Amino acid sequence: MQCLNVDLGDRSYPIYIGSGLFDSSDLLVSHMKGRQVCIVTDDTVAPLYLGNLERVLQGFKVTKVILPTGEAFKNWATLQQIFDALLNDRHDRRTTLIALGGGVIGDMTGFAAACYQRGVDFIQIPTTLLSQVDSSVGGKTGINHPAGKNMIGAFYQPQAVLIDTDSLKTLPEREISAGLAEIIKYGFIRDAQFLAWLESNMPALRALDSQLITEAIQRSCAIKAEVVAADEREGGVRAILNLGHTFGHAIETHQGYGNWLHGEAVGAGMVMALDLSARMGWISSEDLARGTSVVASAGLPVMPPENMSQTDFRRLMAVDKKVLDGQLRLVLLRALGDATVTTDFDADALSGCLAMSPA
Amino acid sequence: MQCLNVDLGDRSYPIYIGSGLFDSSDLLVSHMKGRQVCIVTDDTVAPLYLGNLERVLQGFKVTKVILPTGEAFKNWATLQQIFDALLNDRHDRRTTLIALGGGVIGDMTGFAAACYQRGVDFIQIPTTLLSQVDSSVGGKTGINHPAGKNMIGAFYQPQAVLIDTDSLKTLPEREISAGLAEIIKYGFIRDAQFLAWLESNMPALRALDSQLITEAIQRSCAIKAEVVAADEREGGVRAILNLGHTFGHAIETHQGYGNWLHGEAVGAGMVMALDLSARMGWISSEDLARGTSVVASAGLPVMPPENMSQTDFRRLMAVDKKVLDGQLRLVLLRALGDATVTTDFDADALSGCLAMSPA
Numbered sequence: 001m002q003c004l005n006v007d008l009g010d011r012s013y014p015i016y017i018g019s020g021l022f023d024s025s026d027l028l029v030s031h032m033k034g035r036q037v038c039i040v041t042d043d044t045v046a047p048l049y050l051g052n053l054e055r056v057l058q059g060f061k062v063t064k065v066i067l068p069t070g071e072a073f074k075n076w077a078t079l080q081q082i083f084d085a086l087l088n089d090r091h092d093r094r095t096t097l098i099a100l101g102g103g104v105i106g107d108m109t110g111f112a113a114a115c116y117q118r119g120v121d122f123i124q125i126p127t128t129l130l131s132q133v134d135s136s137v138g139g140k141t142g143i144n145h146p147a148g149k150n151m152i153g154a155f156y157q158p159q160a161v162l163i164d165t166d167s168l169k170t171l172p173e174r175e176i177s178a179g180l181a182e183i184i185k186y187g188f189i190r191d192a193q194f195l196a197w198l199e200s201n202m203p204a205l206r207a208l209d210s211q212l213i214t215e216a217i218q219r220s221c222a223i224k225a226e227v228v229a230a231d232e233r234e235g236g237v238r239a240i241l242n243l244g245h246t247f248g249h250a251i252e253t254h255q256g257y258g259n260w261l262h263g264e265a266v267g268a269g270m271v272m273a274l275d276l277s278a279r280m281g282w283i284s285s286e287d288l289a290r291g292t293s294v295v296a297s298a299g300l301p302v303m304p305p306e307n308m309s310q311t312d313f314r315r316l317m318a319v320d321k322k323v324l325d326g327q328l329r330l331v332l333l334r335a336l337g338d339a340t341v342t343t344d345f346d347a348d349a350l351s352g353c354l355a356m357s358p359a
Numbered sequence: 360m361q362c363l364n365v366d367l368g369d370r371s372y373p374i375y376i377g378s379g380l381f382d383s384s385d386l387l388v389s390h391m392k393g394r395q396v397c398i399v400t401d402d403t404v405a406p407l408y409l410g411n412l413e414r415v416l417q418g419f420k421v422t423k424v425i426l427p428t429g430e431a432f433k434n435w436a437t438l439q440q441i442f443d444a445l446l447n448d449r450h451d452r453r454t455t456l457i458a459l460g461g462g463v464i465g466d467m468t469g470f471a472a473a474c475y476q477r478g479v480d481f482i483q484i485p486t487t488l489l490s491q492v493d494s495s496v497g498g499k500t501g502i503n504h505p506a507g508k509n510m511i512g513a514f515y516q517p518q519a520v521l522i523d524t525d526s527l528k529t530l531p532e533r534e535i536s537a538g539l540a541e542i543i544k545y546g547f548i549r550d551a552q553f554l555a556w557l558e559s560n561m562p563a564l565r566a567l568d569s570q571l572i573t574e575a576i577q578r579s580c581a582i583k584a585e586v587v588a589a590d591e592r593e594g595g596v597r598a599i600l601n602l603g604h605t606f607g608h609a610i611e612t613h614q615g616y617g618n619w620l621h622g623e624a625v626g627a628g629m630v631m632a633l634d635l636s637a638r639m640g641w642i643s644s645e646d647l648a649r650g651t652s653v654v655a656s657a658g659l660p661v662m663p664p665e666n667m668s669q670t671d672f673r674r675l676m677a678v679d680k681k682v683l684d685g686q687l688r689l690v691l692l693r694a695l696g697d698a699t700v701t702t703d704f705d706a707d708a709l710s711g712c713l714a715m716s717p718a
Contacts, residue, residue, distance in 0.1 A: 087506040147446040153477045
């Protein structure tokens with residue numbers, strides 16, 4: 001087992017990464033302060049792993065909330081089911097919520113923990129590759145609004161993150177690719193050497209080679225932890241973690257939540273960000289080709305959906321959380337391994353980039 | 360104008376108290392960082408003061424949200440109207456929300472600010488005596504759940520609090536009394552000298568003598584600021600601010616939100632807490648009589664509603680946020696001016712106290 005620390009002063013917490021962690025009660029229980037616990041999961045993950053967790057939590061008063069699966073349910077009505085269960089079973093301020101599932105479950109459970117009685121503890125047990133390397137670390141929680149993704153939420157840190165790599169064995173191939181999108185992102189924004197390592201090892205990573213995938217998760221979490229520690233509430237550098245996400249969120253919203261996986265939208269979105277960086281002359285056409293090829297090799301789309309026009313992109317990107325005083329800000333690359341957040345992009349270059357979509 | 364500081368490190372903020380503050384744009388604008396602002400108010404306060412505020416904010420992009428008045432609307436559906444307006448007018452992370460109204464508006468606006476894009480700034484302009492001395496200071500925000508009051512919310516501090524004492528002139532007498540309940544509370548929990556001062560000046564306070572009411576607000580806010588600075592997230596001493604509130608919340612929930620004013624329920628609830636303190640032998644029967652008389656002199660009820668049974672109280676008090684591991688905690692007095700939070704109360708004494716209600 002590996003252990004990383006997210007360094008946030010009195011909100012610091014450990015990330016445990018390894019095989020067989022579901023069956024290790026000590027790790028979990030050492031981060032709980034009361035005898036009440038509420039496990040929140042979905043109807044895809046529950047049949048696979050809820051039993052393991054219940055065995056580990058014998059002796060606790062356990063409430064289970066099994067939500068419908070998918071981004072389409074990341075809304076207030078679903079969140080309310082968590083509050084209803086907590087109040088129905090009279091959970092008090094010492095309770096611990098456990099998020100068992102992918103990013104949607106983690107975001108909603110974290111937000112429920114942030115709001116229930118103005119804040120109770122929670123633990124992340126991410127079961128998808130995407131949530132293991134991204135949403136479970138860093139304390140971004142929330143739900144969607146019909147007008148935009150993650151528009152309602154809180155910065156709220158967990159007590160601990162438990163990543164059991166065994167859970168990847170039950171993941172569909174498409175979701176492995178989606179997770180690899182965020183892993184590739186860390187190479188693009190911060191670590192050219194890691195990017196080269198990913199290029200060399202992509203087939204083995206897609207085949208879930210145990211040692212390599214653990215290394216990829218560990219490196220990804222380490223980069224994320226470092227960026228989050230530098231800027232917890234995204235006043236500055238943290239925004240680079242959104243490489244490809246402004247384009248990607250527009251794609252997800254346009255297609256209806258859940259039709260494109262988040263990682264797929266980020267894959268295409270990162271290629272768009274690289275394309276814009278190349279049009280600006282910040283990276284070479286070789287770098288663009290190389291970046292596009294890494295994304296493709298992970299089994300991800302490198303083009304936005306055919307039915308999206310430039311107008312669609314502009315309308316949906318205007319509500320991005322990085323917009324300030326009406327000015328769109330984008331994460332672009334100055335080189336592979338070096339990202340920056342900027343408002344200083346050429347309008348024509350952006351038009352050219354968006355026109356990649358056959359509008 | 361008087362200015363107090365709530366000392367919370369990088370979340371510190373000023374409370375301004377005085378006459379004519381609505382018309383002073385400098386105070387307000389100095390606490391805003393963008394050009395966007397969203398004023399949230401209700402249909403009672405809007406006709407009285409919204410115009411003043413709009414005049415002061417000329418040059419800003421102002422969104423107005425006018426909500427229905429009352430505790431019955433302190434729920435998710437109403438909160439959603441704030442998010443809808445913010446997204447519709449494309450407010451970004453630099454926006455400022457302004458709560459113009461009583462405690463319900465302040466709590467909902469603060470919670471909306473805590474959650475919108477994971478947190479934007481807000482300013483409290485409380486227009487009722489109750490919210491001026493209580494809910495506008497200290498950062499407790501939230502909404503009600505059908506199963507309990509303020510069960511969903513956040514600790515989230517404003518940028519500033521502006522208390523314009525002129526706004527009291529339009530308040531109904533019943534709401535002045537409700538505000539005096541919380542003012543009396545500060546005397547009970549922390550300041551016997553202030554309690555004696557209130558006893559002497561109650562008729563003039565009810566008549567809104569300008570100098571005296573400003574002094575009462577200032578002293579109340581100072582006590583609250585001191586307690587909150589010592590314990591922002593209510594891990595300990597802050598709970599004494601809830602004197603009478605466990606009983607009071609039970610009364611409010613039982614009667615249906617809005618039928619008893621919060622201050623009225625707290626008035627009766629404080630007398631119940633004093634009664635229990637006397638039954639425990641912690642305060643004398645003279646102190647109980649004196650305390651009851653101060654509450655009555657403010658025009659507040661000193662008995663719970665006739666239709667509430669002991670069983671009703673026990674059921675509703677079991678979901679109080681101060682319950683930990685199934686154990687009810689109450690705020691009781693060791694003397695007038697000295698409160699403590701305790702689980703150490705006699706079961707028979709509590710039964711006797713609850714039986715004050717003719718059940």
